[in-house]
Amino acid sequence: MRRLLRVVAAFCCALSVPAIARAGETPSSSAASHARTAEAKKSDRALTRDVRRALGNTRGLNAQGIRVMARHGVVTLSGTVRTLDEMNAAEHVARSVPGVQSVANKLTLFRGENG
Template identity: 55%
Template sequence: MTFTLLRSVCACLALSGAVAAYAQTDTPAADGSSMSAQAGAQAGTQASPTNQKATKADRTLSRAVRRALSKAQGFDVSGVFVRARSGAVTLSGTVRNGDQIRQAEEVTRSVQGVTSVTNRLTLFHGGNG
């Protein structure tokens, strides 16, 4: 019974940590100025215009990148999320091996309309236990 209680507490802590990690936001500077792409990468944020609404062109570019990733040999796109804003593409999510992180970036750069790539993909380390 103690083991079950301990396991339940650990599961709750892990879940709350995961929720807190996704609760972070990427907001522009309060004064409306934008950082350069290099400064944004160093600060861990993506430089973006004040209006962060996805346009039709952004959605089209996201779909084109996702389609290219799905056609890449040996690449599993199921855990990958693609976000495009004015040609700047951000990849996030998980992949099964380290080679796929580099492969995703190369494939994304080859898509017409992509001006920059921020690769935030991580390795998938398995499920529950």
């Protein structure tokens, strides 16, 4: 009987060691993860702002209908433009902004009220 109790006690201790080790790591790794996430969001907002500003300062490009979203250096352009030249110019300008790794051009041509 004593031997069985020792085996059960040893088994319970063995099971609890990994849980205790993980519990000790969780707060610091969670805080580091949160800090990286907050920094990434801040960087994404800054990149979005920079691309919007560059689009708005480009002559011959009406950027009012263009939405910009950045995530980890990938910029997505969506919305409408009036010409194919504006569509290509918007992508070119976005690619030229420092920090942009790639551009997903989801812009469409505005066809007017009658499509």
